[in-house]
Amino acid sequence: LVKRANYPPVLVLDVRPANYAICIVSSHHIAEQLTKPSPAFRYGVFKSPTAIHELAPITGKSSLLIREGEHWRTQRKRFNPGFAPAHLMTLLPKLLEKTQLFLQRLDLAAANGKVISMNSACVDLTFDIIGSVILDLDLKAQLQGLGVRGAQEDPILKSVRHLLECYENQDNPIADLNPLLPLRRQQRGQLFDAAVKDAIRHKCAAMRASQRSD
Numbered sequence: 076l077v078k079r080a081n082y083p084p085v086l087v088l089d090v091r092p093a094n095y096a097i098c099i100v101s102s103h104h105i106a107e108q109l110t111k112p113s114p115a116f117r118y119g120v121f122k123s124p125t126a127i128h129e130l131a132p133i134t135g136k137s138s139l140l141i142r143e144g145e146h147w148r149t150q151r152k153r154f155n156p157g158f159a160p161a162h163l164m165t166l167l168p169k170l171l172e173k174t175q176l177f178l179q180r181l182d183l184a185a186a187n188g189k190v191i192s193m194n195s196a197c198v199d200l201t202f203d204i205i206g207s208v209i210l211d212l213d214l215k216a217q218l219q220g221l222g223v224r225g226a227q228e229d230p231i232l233k234s235v236r237h238l239l240e241c242y243e244n245q246d247n248p249i250a251d252l253n254p255l256l257p258l259r260r261q262q263r264g265q266l267f268d269a270a271v272k273d274a275i276r277h278k279c280a281a282m283r284a285s286q287r288s289d
Contacts, residue, residue, distance in 0.1 A: 132264030173203040238263040
């Protein structure tokens with residue numbers, strides 16, 4: 076579409092009432108303006124109205140990815156210390172540990188002459204790093220890719236993979252017409268949420284037990 080229109084910096088497709096209007100930005104100058112605060116948009120332009128519908132089952136309705144305005148600002152300030160360079164350096168050993176497994180997986184595939192999906196390998200690496208850094212858990216996301224026999228993934232990872240299955244075939248417009256799809260996403264999202272909260276409860280109980288013993 077952009078090519079047919081001779082590469083305009085901005086292309087607006089009004090497909091209402093079938094869906095929301097779509098704005099395609101192909102200019103990095105305009106994209107930079109959209110991502111920066113301005114008098115009209117104090118915290119940047121508004122997020123897509125489809126974000127809550129699509130992402131809420133995965134991230135929760137109060138996620139930083141979905142919230143706007145002062146609610147977003149308050150949450151962002153809460154996360155700022157986690158991105159401080161000094162704190163990130165303390166996480167380096169965990170990052171290197173999980174990255175080594177990733178490299179071993181690539182080396183194993185190369186040695187066997189096997190073609191693997193880099194998308195799947197990188198997603199597994201991301202899950203392993205997030206689990207280790209955020210929850211201090213080994214989600215064991217990369218072990219099956221390394222051919223470890225009897226490797227069992229963490230319940231959190233199993234539940235989120237089960238949820239993400241509901242987001243496959245996104246390029247097929249007919250799939251979104253399935254009336255059961257939103258319900259399936261909601262149900263699987265609740266199972267994922269329960270798995271995360273269960274892990275947090277166990278971690279908090281272990282921390283309290285450790286403090287009492289000290």
